[in-house]
Amino acid sequence: MDETNKRTIAEKIALFKRYFSGLPNVFGTYDPDTGRSWQEKRLVTSETILTHLKGKRHYGVYLLVNDITKAIVTDFDNHDSSKPLEFIRAAHHYRLPAYIEISKSKGFHVWIFFNEHGVKADKARLVVKTIMKDIDSAQTEIFPKQNSLNSQVSFGNFIYAPLFGRLVPEGKTVFIEPETMKPHQNQWDFLESIQRVEESILDDIIEINGLTGQQPPDNRTNQSKERPVQGTGLPLCTQSMLQNGVTQFQRSSCFRLAVQLRRIGLPFDATVSVLKTWSLKNKPDDGKRIITDQEIVEQATCAYRNYYQAYGCETPEVARFCLAECHLFAKRRNRGEVC
Secondary structure (H helix, E strand, O other): OOOOOOOOHHHHHHHHHHHOOOOOOOEEEEEOOOOEEEEEOOOOOHHHHHHHHOOOOOOEEEOOEOOEEOEEEEEEOOOOOHHHHHHHHHHHHOOOOOEEEEOOOOOEEEEEEEOOOOEEHHHHHHHHHHHHHHOOOOOOEEEOOOOOOOOOOOOOOEEEOOOOOOOHHHOOOOEEOOOOOOEOOOHHHHHHHOOOEOHHHHHHHHHHOOOOOOOOOOOOOOOOOOOOOOOOOOOHHHHHHHHHOOOOOHHHHHHHHHHHHHHOOOOHHHHHHHHHHHHOOOOOHHHOOOOOHHHHHHHHHHHHHOOOOOOOOOOHHHHOOOOOOOHHHHHHHHOOOOO
């Protein structure tokens, strides 16, 4: 790795603190010679960070401050890179940039960074737990492990920060390129390129997917589990399709969903974003692949090209989601179109 640059030590420490900061009065550390880890109850100073960057003593960051966190990390504790990479792809569908680091001993950490003020930890954890369920990795550790600090949880749990000086030359504790699985050539340039996520993005994901803090939806169950509600502007069948995904007719379903999202005034790019999130919930029959991002754009383009009046109630992709409480269902029954 080429680490040559014009940054001073002070600039590197400031850049490091921008992304890897949490509780200011405690940190975790580790003795690589004995394998022992422990907590240090003292201020996190520039010297603490410099000692870490020089490879003399690890800095473990307690990400949770009250109920706020500036980052969230998934800890994949084995050498198989398939799940971390799958997580990154799934996060991308939710408009969440995620970054993969080779950990100090084995496995990978995947980081998502938030704005300088941080976000509510319960929102970040809810969204990440949902993604982990999407990729069948619900048991993977997530840091922070709690939603807030309280009388029972004074500090939470620490996770070791990247760029421990002694291990960097070995290709450990460094961020890597997902495409090549090789370290970024300059870790400091990479840190400056990181995209940080606003809390409003988490709010959108939670609202669009109907997530609740008690139980993220299990997308592997039948399609009637998540019940739609009247008054949203979307037909009940559309809500059900969006909330639960489909097992058949992905492309035509995508078109129908785009038509309805356009009908309620959603801009094209927002519709595409919603549909990319929806695609993660699809469980195609017979091992068929999930609809691609390009196919979603193509179907949405068709839906926005003309103004379609029909709801598509009679089509097979929509009919299977038809609900008796829907006002459209009642109209069709009165016309003798349904039994």
